[in-house]
Amino acid sequence: MSNPFIPYGRQMVDQEDIAEVVRVLQSDWLTTGPEVEKFETEVALFAGAGFGVAVSSGTAALHAAMYALGIGAGDEVIVSSMTFAATANCVVYQGGRPVFADVEPDTLLIDAASVERLITPKTKAIIAVDYAGQPCDYDQLRTLADQYGLALVADACHSLGGGYKGARVGSLADMTVFSFHPVKHITTGEGGMVVTDNEELVQRMRRFRNHGISHDHRQRAARGDWHYEMEDLGFNYRITDIQCALGRSQLKKLPHWLLRRQQIAERYDAGLGAVPGLGPLAVRNGLSHAYHLYVVLLENAHDRQKHFRVMREAGIGVNVHYYPVHLHKYYRETFGIGEGLCPVAEKAYERILSLPMHQGLGDEEAVRVIEALAGSSGD
Numbered sequence: 001m002s003n004p005f006i007p008y009g010r011q012m013v014d015q016e017d018i019a020e021v022v023r024v025l026q027s028d029w030l031t032t033g034p035e036v037e038k039f040e041t042e043v044a045l046f047a048g049a050g051f052g053v054a055v056s057s058g059t060a061a062l063h064a065a066m067y068a069l070g071i072g073a074g075d076e077v078i079v080s081s082m083t084f085a086a087t088a089n090c091v092v093y094q095g096g097r098p099v100f101a102d103v104e105p106d107t108l109l110i111d112a113a114s115v116e117r118l119i120t121p122k123t124k125a126i127i128a129v130d131y132a133g134q135p136c137d138y139d140q141l142r143t144l145a146d147q148y149g150l151a152l153v154a155d156a157c158h159s160l161g162g163g164y165k166g167a168r169v170g171s172l173a174d175m176t177v178f179s180f181h182p183v184k185h186i187t188t189g190e191g192g193m194v195v196t197d198n199e200e201l202v203q204r205m206r207r208f209r210n211h212g213i214s215h216d217h218r219q220r221a222a223r224g225d226w227h228y229e230m231e232d233l234g235f236n237y238r239i240t241d242i243q244c245a246l247g248r249s250q251l252k253k254l255p256h257w258l259l260r261r262q263q264i265a266e267r268y269d270a271g272l273g274a275v276p277g278l279g280p281l282a283v284r285n286g287l288s289h290a291y292h293l294y295v296v297l298l299e300n301a302h303d304r305q306k307h308f309r310v311m312r313e314a315g316i317g318v319n320v321h322y323y324p325v326h327l328h329k330y331y332r333e334t335f336g337i338g339e340g341l342c343p344v345a346e347k348a349y350e351r352i353l354s355l356p357m358h359q360g361l362g363d364e365e366a367v368r369v370i371e372a373l374a375g376s377s378g379d
């Protein structure tokens with residue numbers, strides 16, 4: 001008897017999604033057409049923000065955000081150390097220096113006290129990461145940002161659909177970044193978006209994703225319709241209409257999918273009570289967790305290898321999110337940093353394990369995950 005493999009994350013694409021993609025393929029526009037704008041408007045509305053700028057990936061969205069804020073050589077941006085490398089890389093793309101903040105030991109969310117200690121006259125922005133889908137303490141981060149005149153950026157690639165004290169993820173920071181990679185809540189294949197209320201930042205990001213070319217129609221009309229102006233060095237970070245049609249169709253299902261993720265988390269929470277030696281991450285009061293990941297924290301680091309091996313052998317796609325960014329070879333060598341910089345994140349890294357979490361995960365599969373975990377905690 002062999003059980004099918006349970007991946008840690010997986011997209012759900014149905015016939016309705018496929019029909020929407022086909023509809024666009026048969027239309028006049030394949031890339032920047034009406035679907036991009038509609039997708040931007042719909043995601044911004046869903047996330048409680050005024051505007052959206054859709055781009056080719058979450059990484060491109062982070063880069064666009066750093067560009068729009070004017071991050072450059074000599075600037076420092078404080079980022080969480082417990083995240084995917086792209087959160088820090090976007091600062092380096094702009095010639096800035098990422099400064100790694102430590103995390104809270106029970107949630108692995110950026111620690112506001114650590115952030116405050118790292119602020120210098122060179123600091124321009126903070127990038128908070130809603131790790132696993134739990135919104136950070138935005139009240140504290142907003143207070144710090146205002147006090148020191150910093151921009152507050154949310155890397156919300158884990159938390160689309162989450163909430164904090166009644167406000168939506170998307171309305172909590174100056175700019176909020178989403179990813180539509182297939183393991184995230186909704187997918188466009190590859191894709192990302194920045195949402196914000198600031199129209200000036202929107203204009204800069206629209207220009208940036210299109211080679212730095214401006215779309216000032218009056219200027220064009222005055223010089224002749226053929227004329228366009230490349231005002232700054234940008235990139236081709238455009239997303240296609242094909243992708244945005246898929247994203248719009250996926251977005252309709254998101255509220256339902258979020259509930260399913262929360263249900264699975266409840267099952268895991270309940271099941272873990274009977275498993276010795278580990279437990280869930282803490283979840284703060286007054287927020288809505290979007291559960292991109294479900295992470296367990298082991299009491300003993302030396303148990304992780306065994307859990308990982310036994311679970312994988314049982315066909316369960318456990319994973320580890322993340323190796324702290326400052327420990328990667330590139331960051332060690334380029335910035336002369338390494339172990340000891342963020343001790344809480346470094347210790348937590350040794351003890352974390354991500355269980356499968358996605359909207360298509362069935363109840364029986366969740367039971368299988370818990371049983372395998374209970375089995376792997378015996379000797």
Ligand SMILES: *Cc1c(COP(=O)(O)O)cnc(C)c1O
Pocket residue numbers: 057058059060083084086087129155157158179180181190191192
């Ligand atoms: C997925 C992810 C990104 C990058 O998104 P891509 O769409 O894969 O480029 C950035 N930050 C975090 C925290 C992520 O999980």
